[in-house]
Amino acid sequence: MSGKLVRLMLTMVMLSSLLMACGKKQPAEVKVDMPAVLRVWITWGDDPTQIQELFNRFGEANNVKVEVNSPVEADKVIAALSGTEPPDILVLGGPDDVSTWVNEGLVAPLDELAATHGIDLGDIYPAMLAQGKYKGKLYALPWGSDTYGLYWNKDLFEEAGLDPEKPPKTMEEMLEYADKLTKVEADGTITQLGFVPDFSWSHIEQYVKLYGSYWFNDDGTKVQLDTPEMIAALKWEQQFYTKYGIEEVLRFVSSTGEYSSPEHGFMAGKIAMMVDGEWMTGDNFIGGLAPDLWYGVGPIPYPASKPERKGTNVVGGTVALIPSGVKNKDAAAKLLAWMMSPEILAEEMVANFNLPSSKEAAKDPRFRANEKFAVFMDLASSPNATFHIFTPISADLLTELDLIEQQVLHEGADPAPLLKAAQDKLQPMLDKALGQ
Amino acid sequence: MTLTETLVKPKRRRWSPATRRNFIKGMLFISPWILGFLFFTLYPMASSLYISFTEHHIRTASEWIGLENYLNLLHDRRFWTSLYNTVYMVVIAVPLELLCAFVFAVLLNLKLRGQSVYRLIYYLPSIVPLVASSMLWMWILNTNNGILNVLLGYFGIKGPSWLTDPTWAKPALIIMGLWGIGNTIVIYLSGIQDVPTSLLEAAELDGASWIQRLWYVTIPMVSSITLFNLIMGVIGMFQYFTQAYIFAAAQSGRANNVLGSPLDSTLFYSVYLYDRFSNLKMGYAAAMAWILFAIILVCTLLLLRFSERWTYYEGGER
Amino acid sequence: MTNIARTMERALGRKRYVWQRALFKVLGHIVVFGVGLFFLVPALWMFFTAFKSSKDVFRFPPTLLPYDNQYVTINGKAYPLYNVPVNGEMRQLAALKIAEGQGTFVNPNDPTEVIETRARYAEPIFTIKFQWRNFSDAINRGVRPGLKVNFWTYLKNSLIVAFFTIIGTLLSCVPAAYGFSRIQWPGRELVFMLVLSTMMLPYQVTMIPLYLLFTETLKWGNSLLPIIVPSFFANAFDIFLLRQFFRTIPEDLVDAARVDGASELHILLKLIIPLSTPILAAITVFTFLWAWNDFLGPLLYLNNPEKFTLAIGLQDFQGQRNTEWNQLMAAAVVFTVPIIIAYFFAQRTFIEGIKLTGTKG
Secondary structure, three states: OOHHHHHHHHHHHHHHHHHHHHHHHOOOOOOOOOOOEEEEEEOOOOOHHHHHHHHHHHHHHHOOEEEEEOOOOHHHHHHHHHOOOOOOEEEEOOOOOHHHHHHOOOEOOOHHHHHHOOOOHHHEOHHHHHOOEEOOEEOOEEEEEEOEEEEEEHHHHHHOOOOOOOOOOEHHHHHHHHHHHOEEOOOOOEEEEEEOOOOOOOOHHHHHHHOOOOOEOOOOOOEOOOOHHHHHHHHHHHHHHHOOOHHHHHHHHHOOOOOOOOOOOOOOOOEEEEEEEHHHHOOOOHHHHOOOOOEEEEOOOEOOOOHHHOOOEEEEEEEEEOEOOOOOHHHHHHHHHHHHOHHHHHHHHHHHOOEOOEHHHHOOOHHHHOHHHHHHHHHHHOOOEEEOOOOOOHHHHHHHHHHHHHHHHHHOOOHHHHHHHHHHHHHHHHHHHHHO | OOHHHHHHOOOOOOOOHHHHHHHHHHHHHHHHHHHHHHHHHHHHHHHHHHHHOEEOOOOOOOEEOOOHHHHHHHOOHHHHHHHHHHHHHHHHHHHHHHHHHHHHHHHHHOOOOOHHHHHHHHHHHHHOOHHHHHHHHHHHOOOOOOHHHHHHHHOOOOOOOOOOOHHHHHHHHHHHHHOOOHHHHHHHHHHHHOOOHHHHHHHHHOOOOHHHHHHHHHHHHOHHHHHHHHHHHHHHHHOOOHHHHHHHHHOOOOOOOOOOOOOOOOOOHHHHHHHHHHOOOHHHHHHHHHHHHHHHHHHHHHHHHHHOOOOOOOOOOO | OOHHHHHHHHHHHHHHHHHHHHHHHHHHHHHHHHHHHHHHHHHHHHHHHOOOOHHHOOOOOOOOOOEEEOEEEEOOEEEEEEEEEEOOEEEEEEEEEEEOOEEEEEOOOOOOOEEEEEHHHOEEOEEEOOOOHHHHHHHHOOOOOOOOOOHHHHHHHHHHHHHHHHHHHHHHHHHHHHHHHOOOOOOHHHHHHHHHHHHHOOHHHHHHHHHHHHHHHOOOOOOOHHHHHHHHHOOHHHHHHHHHHHOOOOHHHHHHHHHOOOOHHHHHHHHHHHHOHHHHHHHHHHHHHHHHHOOHHHHHHOOOHHHOOHHHHHHOOEOOOOEOHHHHHHHHHHHHHHHHHHHHHOHHHHHHHHHHOOOOO
């Protein structure tokens, strides 16, 4: 070959490798045939206008109409997934059902699509990414995450003689503090409660992780309900009820208002401490509904015997997936990649007061604007941040667990035999499901 | 011709031309129903019966497992709980609603001032959409702030936690149900008004008191209404779903919407079936559906059988 | 007995009877009124909640009338009024900003006087205020922007469904009922038993396969067809009612017409139907009510918000984390008002219709 040709070829090689290197930073522009309409279904959503406007940006840039359906009922989702016209992208409030659906072949694997359309998986926080993995493959991507922390009412702390800037550090301290913050009348009626472990809903996953365990083992092959940690966690929770009379506690809690209202137990100053998610700090909740509340946030207390569990929290949250029945998966994947891009992700998370799942997006200063929200940002990126493990029987296990917890807390039952019975029932189910 | 006569009568060997003509005419007139029955009822029924014998998968082939779904049902604690809850409602709520509807209709028939206003008031709640009324009652039943317990408080009674106490959740739903019986009240009202005055006058002349007239004349005269509403009520109550579903959904945003809370006390049959369906256990759900059908069939036939003695039909026979 | 004694006894007896009657009437009034309260009070609360602001919905102690913050205008902007304790005395101040437990207040008469205090001690001042905007909010809500959809779309769809359902029902049930009552054909009673037995079939049995039939096989997903078309194939309930009614039409009339050589169709159209206007009116009314309120069908088959009916639209207010009670009630009021109006105008037909469906045999 002549020298000129060699030089030309070398230049071409250099140029193309240069281009490829540049392409790594930006999503590779894969040529995709866009359909007329892309449909996005979201199972939650209190502000359809804001979400639709967000998606319209993609629509305009790519000459396609994006129809956002939010909120969508759960049974519609299943019906659609089973049919021939599922939505192109499905955004769920949590990944609980994904493993069941993957088992039924309803979800498209994302590893390849993510690579083709340039979704940077390394940019996603490991704990958040792990939720969408099943049997080692990726099926769902986190679109905004949640984590939980301790909220406490500083006014009530002050009244009870506690230092408002010093929340309880250990679970044992929680019991003491709760006792000081609980007010009971002569006839047993409660007028103020220190802490209710399953208010507004159960956080057993946080407590059991704080004790150092979880109800599945790491590779999702064993059910671990009948463990000392589970028993300890439930027994710890139980004390908050039995101390003041289960009936009275239930009465008091049920008289508090709706979750998203100023009469919410914590917002109205009726319950002094609670475990809840990062969105609570936002304008849709405490920020907007109870601006007069003087409160603090911090990590959930750990058991005194396990100081290494300090700052443990379980990260969960919204996930997006592509149903397997979608015909034009590339178009859907392109939309998904756009959703995952740091700017768009940051935009949506700021609007919703959710945690960004992308490290790049997390750099957006808006996330640190609210100092309380920032606490959750730190929690989610701390080394002790963990995640849920899902298996095909997750739904069944969670139902059993919920019933057990209700029996333990609301009926004073002994957790050990209940946990054992559930484990004996669920392990064979898991074995069978995995054997498929 | 009564049903028994139809069944017992020996079949004719050959049809006369007139009979054949009538048969064709009859079939033509009911053809829309027949078509609908075949496509929208019979075919889906066969299909779901088949599904109930399989472990139904959506994308992959379903596997035939015979009676396994049904056997698993028998060992499922939640299945029995849901059945108990539903039977509870059927046995308590249906007769109670009928009784109240009748009593209220009697009240509305009294010669008092303002009855037309009262009639509107009693009827109105029954046309409020179910979603709205269910949520309305969730507020009313709130433990400390709901007006029901506030009112009870004025009488010195400490009202229970209607929505969160397993013992009181079903009674709460029953109270909620009573609010919407306006429809039945009006039906009974017109039935009562249709009782021939001649009969009532005759009874009065014979020295019957108001209560005796009610018991011996009015109630029997409206017995066909009672039977019809009893049967429809039982059939409907076995499928009780909406209110319980809204109940669960409205309880302070739980991350997992556990139907049937508190402690499965509101886990009704249809609710559990829906739960299985949502968890993609289609075969199981289909099996539950067929068992429900069987139960309803048996109950209806029993009701019809035992009602013959106390029901009176105008014109003699059905 | 003497005449006088007898007269006295009769007079006393009647008086006791009259007295008894009066007591009875008073008791009746009390009971009817009491029961009436049970029905009325929740409805009233529902009505007034439609006018409340979100914060006011769960006020404790509960009030019937809607309350909201009282506002004062300073320099063209409105600020809520609070009772704030300052140096031992309560003063009415306007709140400039309340956040994180701290409140910044201002004297409405002298805006330069600024007072900061812990928000905990400040009490807002309320006054009665009707939030009419709940209605417009409710009507504009459930809008899926990006699609031209709003309350009027839902209303239109509900009306379409109701209209065609009524037509389909009448067209299919009337001939069927006639076939089951006025034509003698072998096996008639047996088939009718079959019809009745379908009333006992719970919807769950056919739900899944029906869904697949409509969406996969027929590809009718996302349209109003799965909801409307089945009504053209008759339903057991209306067939039963119509048959009951037709049986009250004297056999002789029908026979006479037959003898005159009239075809069955002719008899149905010219003889039976004109005599059946009350039951037809009743069925129209009830089918309308049923279609208006039906939500399981729309829930299952309608995914496109452009096709939603009002019934599903109402579901919209049941948010995932909270419920916009006031808007929900406003929507419910709007939803129910047409029926109430219809009730007033068609009171007699309404009652007649309900009376006829009471199945007196």
